[in-house]
Amino acid sequence: MAAIVALVVALALVVVKVWAWVTTGSISLLTSAADGLVDVVASTVTFAGVRYAAMPADRGHRYGHGKAEAVAAFVQALLLAGAAVGLAVESVQRLFIPQALNQTGFGIWVIVGSSLAAAGLVAMQTLVVRRTGSTAIAADRAHYVTDVAVNIAVLIALLLEQFLGWSRADAIGALAISVYMLWNARGMAVHALFQLLDRELDEADRARIEAAVLACDGVQGIHDIRTRDSGDRIFVEFHVEVDGALTVEEGHAISDNAEKAVQRLFPSTDATAHLEPAGIKDERLDDLVK
Structure with missing residues (x-):
């Protein structure tokens, strides 16, 4: 259920953010939308991984299928890292060649709504992880924690652009988001590899x-x-x-x-x-x- 809810919310947020990006031209909003698109793919992988991991032991897998969750988490880390690198390159280009934004007020309202939705999803997933200990849901939650941080960075950039006229604030915010996404991807990959490589308990x-x-x-x-x-x-x-x-x-x-x-x-x-x-x-x- 947690995986399905995450997938539905991620799809809705991507649609809204893409709409806002087309309207405003904000690279920060594009970064947030791309992060959301990664969330959609990641949530799909999570759903498949959790479903497979829940299968009981069988003749070919006498230790069960639990490591499917770690595989799902590692795939999410790779997707997040790839998106972060691509967006960082675009952000650097915008830093040197800034572009004026349109209808930043609309973009601000979209980001505020997205932040509230992502925060609610994180709260739900936190309860699920405490109850089940699911590695895949924990990795998915890390995505949406990133999403909340991304939205806050976008909001700050749009506010600086709207009220102070800082033309490079949008690109700087997008670059900071990309670095944060890459750091999160590293942590997710390390945690997944602990399971995949049979690391000892502490x-x-x-x-x-x-x-x-x-x-x-x-x-x-x-x-x-x-x-x-x-x-x-x-x-x-x-x-x-x-x-x-x-x-x-x-x-x-x-x-x-x-x-x-x-x-x-x-x-x-x-x-x-x-x-x-x-x-x-x-x-x-x-x-x-x-």
Whole structure:
């Protein structure tokens, strides 16, 4: 639902901003409209990514389809970066060859309305991200946070043009927006790559996992913790050490308890424990990492 609402709002804002750009000739409005067009494509990608990521595990994808959200977020980052570079070039040209604007008052009202719509959408998406942890919706929200900032920059540029006659304010505003878009694209790409490249959870989360397992009855040690964020779920694997004299059934019960303790730490977790007798000497991932 969040993806569909974002797509509808993005389409409406693009139409209105293009109309305002044609009317006023403002490069800042064109920058905002282009950013909105990227939002339309990004929201479409987000919708497809969220739908695909929601599919359950199947024969070909036994870890699920959660990384589709990270792919969608990375595509959004590329689109945003491409738009930013193109608009920056146009802004620099306008900086050296300024052009007079028309009907700036109309453009100001369009930007004010667009800002309110984008702010409402950001508020809705923030609630969705808190509830679901969706990477794709979070990336989409970053787009609309950018949109709010873009609209504010456009509004300032149009006000300076309207009331002070600063002919280059429009181009300067557009250039500042382009730089901000590029910075946002970088952050989105980095976050998506963390998931796509199976980056470990941070040290604080790893410490929580270790503490939860060691607190279980019968656990004498833990090593070789491996974690990754797959978008819809967090996967955790670890070796749990128990008394070697226990029966397989007793050891299995301890492992189950350890897995459940880890699953309680995060909203959606797939935990897998490998049972080992305490004190065994074998090749360990921890040693290889060190």
